[in-house]
Amino acid sequence: MTTDSLSLDQFFHSFPKADLHYHLLGGVRLSTMLDFASKYGVELSERDAKSYYRAHQRETGIVKGGIEALTFLYQIMKEPEDYARVLFEVAEDAHACGVRYIETFWNPNDTELSYATVTDALAEAIDKTQQQFGIVIRLIPSINREKSPEEAVEMVNMMLDYSHPYALGIGIDYKEHNAPVEHFWKAYKLAQKNGLRLTAHCSEFGLHWRNVETGIELLQLERIDHGYTIIDNLELTNHYAKTGIPFTVIPSNTYYFTQWPDHQDWCLNHPIRTMAKAGLNIIPCTDDWHIHNTTSANCYRVMVEDFGFDLDSLRQMMVNSIQASWADDDTKQQWLKQWCHEFDSLRSQLAAEPTIPADKLIQYRR
Numbered sequence: 001m002t003t004d005s006l007s008l009d010q011f012f013h014s015f016p017k018a019d020l021h022y023h024l025l026g027g028v029r030l031s032t033m034l035d036f037a038s039k040y041g042v043e044l045s046e047r048d049a050k051s052y053y054r055a056h057q058r059e060t061g062i063v064k065g066g067i068e069a070l071t072f073l074y075q076i077m078k079e080p081e082d083y084a085r086v087l088f089e090v091a092e093d094a095h096a097c098g099v100r101y102i103e104t105f106w107n108p109n110d111t112e113l114s115y116a117t118v119t120d121a122l123a124e125a126i127d128k129t130q131q132q133f134g135i136v137i138r139l140i141p142s143i144n145r146e147k148s149p150e151e152a153v154e155m156v157n158m159m160l161d162y163s164h165p166y167a168l169g170i171g172i173d174y175k176e177h178n179a180p181v182e183h184f185w186k187a188y189k190l191a192q193k194n195g196l197r198l199t200a201h202c203s204e205f206g207l208h209w210r211n212v213e214t215g216i217e218l219l220q221l222e223r224i225d226h227g228y229t230i231i232d233n234l235e236l237t238n239h240y241a242k243t244g245i246p247f248t249v250i251p252s253n254t255y256y257f258t259q260w261p262d263h264q265d266w267c268l269n270h271p272i273r274t275m276a277k278a279g280l281n282i283i284p285c286t287d288d289w290h291i292h293n294t295t296s297a298n299c300y301r302v303m304v305e306d307f308g309f310d311l312d313s314l315r316q317m318m319v320n321s322i323q324a325s326w327a328d329d330d331t332k333q334q335w336l337k338q339w340c341h342e343f344d345s346l347r348s349q350l351a352a353e354p355t356i357p358a359d360k361l362i363q364y365r366r
């Protein structure tokens, strides 16, 4: 081994990455949540704050979900500067993991602030962080599906009234159980008609594959967030493998943690492995960075060490992430060339390639 060789951990932290499924408020640090509460005189003990963060849930004995954390955070972020601070910290954390590009969701219907005010604050922070860290961040205003479809239409109208080059398209998130994506068809049609890009959380939490099909066929989504139960329909899975519609997948997904509590089973039976084997276009993402106690580097580490993908698979996923992004075509071409070169060069400096048992190994190519 030479002295300048890279460890796998250094490799996971340094190759260029794009995160296309990132909830802005999932990236709020614990200390920042506590600062916001204290700034606005909201009663919040450290123990209560920790119960929102997976890293601390064992010690608090209380488990609150990621969605509860987001709802709470929107209530204690009352000024535009709070959004700017969060975006800056998101960029700082992501930069430390080699992330070059993020498309981040935020929910305009969940804040008292106007759409224009938050967009301006975020856009200013985006320019600052691009200068400081070289990271590019773009916005995906997202529908809170626990609210009415009419509020979703209002959200799209707000975007159209205050059109901003950094707001690329729309998404939808929160609990899907009683709010399948077709309920929001008017908002999606309006967005599409006006040139906005379309993605949606579908078939998360083990919900039926129909939600993915409806999203793609009826609403003409360009990307699916999660979509794991598509594998329950082999014919459709094969069809979408051919058409190449991108799925942003989350290796640290909470629902599947509870389905397969035994670690080995969880790794081997995780739908992400099945999706990859079927040849679907998958992109590993973080979802809720601090709330779920993950990072982009960890995300790719899990793909290798827990799920058994080799490094060529990771390179393929990195390529997928660029191609599935909503950056312009020239930028994508430039990134493809540059990032692949960097990936290969860093890989050649590895002290050793990961050792993956043959019965676990996945060679994902598209």
Ligand SMILES: [Zn+2]
Binding pocket: 021, 023, 173, 201, 225, 287
């Ligand atoms: Zn999500």
